[in-house]
Amino acid sequence: MSASPHRVLGLTDSEYELICQKLDRDPNGLELAVFSLMWSEHCAYKHSKKLLGRLPTEGPHLLMGPGENAGAVDVGDGMAIAFKVESHNHPSAVEPFQGAATGVGGILRDVFAVGARPIAVLDSLRFGELESARSLYLLDGAVSGIGHYGNSIGVPTVGGEVYFEAAYEQNCLVNAMCLGVAEHRRLTSAAAAGVGNLLVLMGARTGRDGIGGASVLASAELDAEDESKRPTVQIGDPFEEKKVMEACLELLDRGTLASLQDLGAAGLSSSSSEMASKGEVGLDIDVSAVPLREADMEPFEIMISESQERMLAVVEPGRLAELTEVCQRWEVRASVIGAVTDTRHLRVLDGDAVVGDMPVDALVDDCPLYDLKPAAPEAQVYPAPKRVLESEDPAQILPALLGSPNLASRRPLFEQYDSLVQSRTVRRPEQADAAVLALYPEHKAEPGTPRKGIAVAIDGNGRRVACDPYTGTVEAVLECAANLACVGAEPLGLTNCLNFGNPEKPHVAWQLERSVQGMADALVELGVPVVGGNVSLYNESGGGPIYPTPVVGMVGAVRDTALAPGYGFGRAGESVALVAARGAQVSARGSELAKLAGEELPLGLNPIDVAAVREVIELVREAAGSGALRSAHDVAEGGLATALAECVLAGGVGADVAWDGDDDPVQLFGEGAGRFVVSGPAEAIDALGPLATRIGTVGGHELVIGPLSWTVDELRAASSALAPAFA
C-alpha cells in the first residue's frame, strides 16, 4: 500500500494503528484528516513536549503559564500583560506577504482570546544573505505583510530583530510576538464549560484556505512540490480581524462568554478539541451551520480549513441574544455551530448525519511523544560564511561592521511599521535597547507621579547558537534581560519560539536539547518564568538545516517610564563608562567580525558565568530605572566599538574614548555577554562602583577611540546599508 492515506497525511503506520485502537475501528476520511492534524508535530509537539518540561514555569508575577493561548504576568494595580511569540515560517517561505501578515493576525488572536487587548507587536525575522534576490523578495514581502496587518488593525509594532545568514536562504523565519493588556479578572480560559452551552463561530466565512497547511505546510520539509500547495495560501484580512477583536473584547468585558478560543493551525479541529480537552467535556459541531465562502466544501474541509479571522466562543443559551447583538453592531458574523456535551467526544455532524466521532482525549493527549536521540556532531556542520572583509585595520572594520546587514540601522524597515498608535510608545525603535510602553496613556504628567509602564525585547542570534547551542541560548536570554535592564525594567516573564531543523536528525536533536537546557538554566538563575511559546521544527530543505534559532521575548516592569534611558549619548561633557560583569570575556569566536572575515563557525563558545552577568544586569537596571543614567546600551554584536558607534548615532553627538593604543580588533569588536556602555554625569557613573570603568567623554562630531576616529556622518552613512533593500 504505497499510497496509504494516513502516510500521505503524515502519520506513521504505528500512529495509524494507535488511532484505530483508540476508536476501536478504522477512522473515516474526516476523522483521519482531523487526527493527522491533531497528531502533527505542530499541534502535538511530538518531539518537543518532553523537553519543554525542563523550562521553569513558576514565578512571583506569573498569572497564566503555558497551556493557554497566551501566558500572562502581573504588572500591579490588578492589571496583567499577556504575551506570546509564534512562528509562521513555512507559510512565509511560500508567500511572504500573506504568510507574515497572517502570522501577525494569528498571534493577535491568541492574545485577545485570553481577554487581553493587544498593545504591541514585535517581529523576529531571518533571511538568507541580502545578495540573494530571493532573500530580498522575502524580506520585502514579510516586512510589508507585517506592516499591513499590524498597521491596519491599530496595534503598534514596537520592536523586533532581523538577521541575514546563508543558513536561512531556503528557510526564512518569520516569528511574531504580541503583548496585550487586561485586568486580571478579565483573563479568560479556552476551557469549554457548561454542558448544554452553545458553541458559536465568529468572524470570517470558511473557505479552502490552508487546507493541509498544518500537517503539510507547517511541519514537513519544503520541496519542489511547493507549487501544488499554492492555491491554498491563506489570505489575511486585518479589517475583519479588527472587528472580530473589538466584538470579542466587548463580549468578554460584559462577561457574556463562558470561554473563547482562536482558530489557528488545523482550524476548527484543533480549536474545538483543545477547548473540549481543557474543559473536560465533549462538543457536537454541525458543519452545515458553518458559513462558507465556497458552497461545495466537504465536511472534512470545513473541519480543517485554516481560514483566518475566526474565533470560537462558548456561551450560555440565555446570553446568545446579547452575543448576537454585539456582533451585529460590529458587523461580525456569528453562527451557532454546536453545543457542549458530556460525552468527552468531538462529534461532527452534517445536519442530522454523524460524519465523525472521536474521543477528545485521543485527539489531544494520546499522540505518541517521541524521545529525541541527540548526538553532538564531531565537527561543525555549517559551512564557513563567505569572506567579505579583507581589511584588518580597525579604522575600516568599524564601518564594515556597521554596514553589515546584521548590524546596519533597521530604520528603513521599522519606518514601515506604525510604532505609535495607542499612544503608549515611550521609547521607540532605535531609541533604546527595549521598547518602553506606558501602561496608562490617559494619565497626564504630574510632578512626582511616576508613569508606570512595561518594556519588551526580543532576541536570538542563531549563528551563536549554531556555534554552541547551550551557551548561545544562555546568551539570548541574557541579552534580553540586558536589554530590559538598559531601560530599567525588571523582568516578569519570557516567551520563546524554538525554530529548529528536523529533530529526527541526531545533531538537530542535540541542538534542541542543549538549547532548551541553556534557556532553562539561564532563566532559573535570573528567576524568570516561561509563560508560553511555540515550536517550529523541520525548518530545512535541500540546503540543510537552518541555524538553530531559539527566539526569546522578555517582558519587564518599568516603575517610571519617564526615567527610562535611551541608548543615545546626550549631553557634551558627560562621562562614558564600560560596565562589565566580573570576569566578562570577550572573544572573536562566533562574532560578527569573524563572520565578515569568513571564519569557520567554532564548535563551542566561551562559557558564561551567569551569576556574574546577573549581577551586572541588576546594577545597570537599578541605575537606569532610578533615572541616574543618560544612556545605557548593552554591548552585543560587533562588540564595544560598535556599541559606542550606536550610542553616537542615536544621540547625534560624538564621544572621545581613551584607548591604550593596543589596536587588537578583538578588544574593539569581540563579543561576549555581560557588558554595557553607559553615560551620564560623572558622579552617577562613579556611583556604579567597581564594575564600571570610565572610558571617555561625550561631545564633538566624531567618535574617537584612542588613535582612531570617525565622523558621525561617516558612521551614519555606513549604517544606512539596508535602505537600498527597500528602495
Place this chain on the structure above:
Amino acid sequence: MKARVLIRPKEGILDPQGQAVERALPALGFAGVEDVRVGRMVELEVEDSSQIEAMCQKLLANPLVEDYEVQLVDL
C-alpha cells in the same frame, strides 16, 4: 504596442476588498450587485508583446494567489 494586464484574486481565494465593496453598495442604493472582486490593472507600452506572459509570472502578478489576463490594445 499597448498592453493591459488584468489581475484578480484567484477563484476561491479570499478577496477582502471585494467583500467590503459588496457590503457597501446596498447602503448607497445599488441593489442587485454580486460577486464583486477587486483586482489590479497594469497598463504598459511594450515593444515585444511576447514578453508579457513572463512579466506577469515574474513581477506583475502573484501567480500563487492571483489570476491574470492580458489584453492587447494595438494603436
Place this chain on the structure above:
Amino acid sequence: MKARVLIRPKEGILDPQGQAVERALPALGFAGVEDVRVGRMVELEVEDSSQIEAMCQKLLANPLVEDYEVQLVDL
C-alpha cells in the same frame, strides 16, 4: 451581467507604483517597456447595467484623480 471597471490614475498624475514596476523590469531582463501605469480593476455581477456609471462616479473611482472605463462581459 458581468461588468468590469478599469480605473487608472489620470494622465499627468504621478504614479509611483507604475514607476516602480518600470524600474524593476529591466533588472528582470525585460527591456523596451514604457509608460507603465498601475490601476485597479473591479469586477461585478449587476442586474441592471445602467447603474454602473453612477457606481463609478460615486464609489468605485475618484473622478478628481482617476479615469475609468467600463467593459461589459455578457455571458
Place this chain on the structure above:
Amino acid sequence: MRFGVIRFPGSCDETDALLACRRYADAEILWHGDRDLDGVDAVVVPGGFSYGDYLRVGAIARFSPIMEAVTEFAASGGHVLGICNGFQVLCEAGLLPGALLPNAGRRFLCRQVDVEVARADSPFTRAASAGQVLSIPVKHTTGRYHAPAHVLEGLDAHGQILLRYAPGHNPNGSEDDIAGVTNEAGNVMGLMPHPEHAVDALTGSEDGGVIFESLASVAVAA
C-alpha cells in the same frame, strides 16, 4: 466644550484622538451608524483604516450615516477636523478640496516630522504662532496631497493652507509641501500628521496639542 470623535469600522486612532481632546475639553465617541452628533461642539474624524482602506482610502467610510450629519454640521459652520484617514474621508466626501494619493515612496511611512504653521489665525491653529514648527509624527501610505493647479492657486489665495512640512521633511511628495488644508469657509480642516500622537512629552512631543487647544478655545469663546 465637547468634542465628538467618530468611530468607523477599522478606525484605529480614535481612542488616541479622544484622549488628546480630553486634555483640553470634554470628548466622546460618535458611532458611524448614528445619524446625529449628540450636540457636540466640534467633530474629529480620526485616523486608522476605516473599512480596511479597501477599494480606495476613505471611499467607503464617507457614506456612513454619520457623515450626513457631519456634512450638515460643516455646512452650518461647525468645526470638523480630519486626521490622516479622516482627512482622506473628508476629501472623498467633498468637504475638503483635493485628494490624497499614494506616497511618492509607495510604502507606509511612520516618522516624526517637522510641520510649519502657515497661518495662526484659524480656529485650528489659533493657539500656535505663525511660523511655529511642530514636531508631529506621520504614518500613512496614502498621504500625498494633490489638487489641480487652479485649486492649489485658490487654496493659497484664500489662505486655506494651514500646515506645511518643513523643508526636507515632506514625507510623501505632497504638492507645495502641504500637510494640512481647510475648506474655503475655514471651518473644516484635514491634515496628514497625527497631532493626537503628540500631546504628551512622555511619548515624544506635545506639539500637536495646539490643534486641540485651538479648537477647544474657539468653541468656548463662541
